[in-house]
Amino acid sequence: MSLPTDFIQKYQRLLASQAPEFLTSLAQAPTAGFRLNPQKAQLEQVNEDLSQPITEVSNGYRGKIDGHSIDHLAGWIYSQDPSAMNVAQVAQPQAHERVLDLCAAPGGKTTQLAALMHNQGLLIANEINHSRARVLSSNVERWGLTQTVVTNNSPAQLAAIFPHFFDCIVVDAPCSGEGLFRKDPTAMQYWSLDLVQQCAQRQQEILISAMQMLAPQGRIIYSTCTFAPEEDEQIIAWLLDNYPLTVQDLPRPAGVDSGRPEWGNQQMELKKAWRLFPQHYAGEGHFICALQCTETASSYQSSQEPYHRSNWPDQQLWQDFEQQTLQNISWPQLLRQQDNLYCPALNPETLASSKVLRNGLKLGTFKKKRFEPDHALVLALRPDQFQQVFDLNSSQFQHFVHGEALILTQNLPKGWIAVSYQNKIFAWGKVVQNQLKNFLPKGLRQP
Structure with a gap:
């Protein structure tokens, strides 16, 4: 790997005697990690190696996973760099809070925030890039989240909708990507000193919108995957100079360095920030800083009107499906929009001017004389919330993930049924005569 000359010279100047160890670490192999989904995963049934837990991260482990495994398909695990796991862990969102993941794709921090919130409260996961927002939405779905809204807006657009609304905002800002050089060597091709300055300007613009959405006494967690002081300490110094914020002093895990005041206008509060250097912490490069707003008054009150069940065309189709297929469920609210039925996480009227990819849980679609x-x-849903779960054997699983229907040798009641493998639910099937029809989405099928 050939590091850019300007990059080498810059960090030789900044790190002085520490530079050789730092630069050498960038030539080493990248790290890998994964998290378990506490809403689903049973430790004794997980196929992955759990011998290397990350003690400072809830449900975090070091090691590589198979993205085609049943654990992944069923939403039991999520691949994520160990350093990046610390961002949501620092945020410590509470179950009752309103949380925004402002630059959320592909969804690692979103799924981790939701896990820490026990899939309660309200979590809005936003991504400005549409294709990346779709990946984010698919990961939210795979993780089984019901209290999450996925939006595809600019930070400024969201700020107009949610003034002073969020108790906690995570800004994992787009950056120059220096911390990912080991993981993605192509990032070095795009890196330049000018790119660092451009990213710093963009980060300030994002944070201006974020601060407009932060509630009094709210927390903002700023992070990047770069080493650049212009995007790290200097951004925090700028925030402290322009907004009523204080840096939270959080205990640093072993191997995590403190921020460098000398890189941020001698702002001594920067010692409370975290720097994750790969020569000291077994992860890729990261910067994390948690800040709290010191304002105490709010003039904004959100409107969270409940949505009551109401009659709609073909309501009996849903009720028949629910009675025949599900159990032990109480829906807090149901909403029909066009032919789709939802249990929304947020009043759709609040989101009327935003681009929404997912609002809570989509239950299904009304089609001609049936509910799908x-x-x-x-x-x-949990296994106990289905009336029937059909567990496949290894051969049946291989055929099913290819998209094939299965011939049944045992009698099963006709209709919809949850399909699992190794007792891990991953798809719908429909029993028709002696066949199990396959409803695994085409995009998830494997060759």
């Missing part, structure tokens, strides 16, 4: 459940529903 959505893939999100089968991934969101």
Whole structure:
């Protein structure tokens, strides 16, 4: 790997005697990690190696996973760099809070925040890039989240909708990507000193919108995957100079360095920030700083009107499906929009001017004389919330993930049924005569 000359010279100047160890670490192999989904995973049934827990991260482990495994398909695990796991852990969102993941794709921090919130409260996961927002939405679905809204807006657009609304905002800002050089060597091709300055300007613009959405006494967690002081300490110094914020002093895990005041206008509060250097912490490069707003008054009150069940065309189709297929569920609210049925996480009227990819849980779609459940529903429910779960053997699983229907040798009641493998639910099936029809989405099928 050939590091850019300007990069080498810059960090030789900044790190002085520490530079050789730092630069050498960038030539080493990248790290890998994964998290378990506490809403689903049973430790004794997980196929992955759990011998290397990350003690400072809830449900975090070091090691590589198979993205085609049943654990992944069923939403039991999520691949994530160990350093990046610390961002949501620092945020410590509470179950009752309103949380915003402002630059959320592909979804590692979103799924981790939701896990820490016990899939309660309200979590809005936003991504400005549409294709990346779709990946984010699919990971939210796979994780089985029901209290999460996925939006595809600019930070400024969201700020107009949610003034002073969020108790906690995570800004994992787009950056120059220096911390990912080991993981993605192509990042070095795009790196330049000018790119660092451009990213710093963009980060300030994002944070201006974020601060407009932060509630009094709210927390903002700023992070990047770069080493650049212009995007790290200097951004925090700028925030402290312009907004009523204080840096939270959080205990640093072993191997995590403190921020460098000398890189941020001698702002001594920067010692409370975290720097994750790969020569000291077994992860990729990261910067994390948690700040709290010192304002105490709010003139904004959100409108969270409940949505009551109401009659809609073909309501009996849903009721028949629910009675025949599900159990032990009480829906807090149901909403029909066009031919789709939802259990929304947020009043759709609040989101009327935003681009929404997912609002809570999509239950399914009304089609001609039938109700067809959505893939999100089968991934969101516990095994005991289905009347029937059909567990495949190894051969049946291989055929099913290819998209094939199965010939049944045992009698099963006709209709919809949850399909599992190794007792891990991952798809809907429909029993028709002696066949199990396959409703695993085409995009999830494996060759």
